[in-house]
Amino acid sequence: DAKTTQPTSMDCAExxxxxxxxxxxxxxxxxxxYWYRQIHSQGPQYIIHGLKNNETNEMASLIITEDRKxxxxxxxxxxxxxxxxxxxxxxxxxxxxxxxxxxxxxLSVLP
Amino acid sequence: GAVVSQHPSRVICKxxxxxxxxxxxxxxxxxxxxxxxxxxxxxxxxxxxxNEGSKATYEQGVEKDKFLINHASLTLxxxxxxxxxxxxxxxxxxxxxxxxxxxxxxxxxxxxxTVV
Numbered sequence: 049d050a051k052t053t054q055p056t057s058m059d060c061a062e063x064x065x066x067x068x069x070x071x072x073x074x075x076x077x078x079x080x081x082y083w084y085r086q087i088h089s090q091g092p093q094y095i096i097h098g099l100k101n102n103e104t105n106e107m108a109s110l111i112i113t114e115d116r117k118x119x120x121x122x123x124x125x126x127x128x129x130x131x132x133x134x135x136x137x138x139x140x141x142x143x144x145x146x147x148x149x150x151x152x153x154x155l156s157v158l159p
Numbered sequence: 160g161a162v163v164s165q166h167p168s169r170v171i172c173k174x175x176x177x178x179x180x181x182x183x184x185x186x187x188x189x190x191x192x193x194x195x196x197x198x199x200x201x202x203x204x205x206x207x208x209x210n211e212g213s214k215a216t217y218e219q220g221v222e223k224d225k226f227l228i229n230h231a232s233l234t235l236x237x238x239x240x241x242x243x244x245x246x247x248x249x250x251x252x253x254x255x256x257x258x259x260x261x262x263x264x265x266x267x268x269x270x271x272x273t274v275v
Contacts, residue, residue, distance in 0.1 A: 080262060091165070091252045091266035092203070135202075141262035146193045147254070149203040 057154040066123040070136030073117040085132040126157045165267025180238045180270045182253030188233035189255035197250040209236040243274040
């Protein structure tokens, strides 16, 4: 799986959009970009994933650059409950393959 | 999204005893489940891949005789920590993916094991 690089930590004001970047310059054509988050003392929570088109769901939007070498997860209106570690993972869509977690970005939403 | 239920969420045991952790996919079938371990302020590390009806595949450095995995049905995998020691204290997390569904995996809520 391609390696990803994320900032160690970020702050965001409550109610504002949180934009979390991820670099994956070695991504292969058949690798997807997945985002998960982990709130303290809980298991990771699936947020969104995409291949090359931008994606949006009830939780977030995923913007993937045209060359697919980077992406941004957008939480449109961050709340205090969005404080968590956010993981960007790149992998092929192989059923039997696990997800490899890096250190992620610790997002702190401030009141 | 699909639900993965892990039980217990928290357990304290004495050194030398064994502890069983259950991972259930509640509304889907999973022929493969994964077990992770997470130490404080660290990321998740894969321990083993659990395969329904066959032996689990363990990552390098993980003792298969100490961390027994059983995947007897398409909705249940168990991890048993045998002869637990204080250094086994950790946060254990399972994940599963719907055999008939999308490419994303879903994670249990985790089990906090404390060995005293």
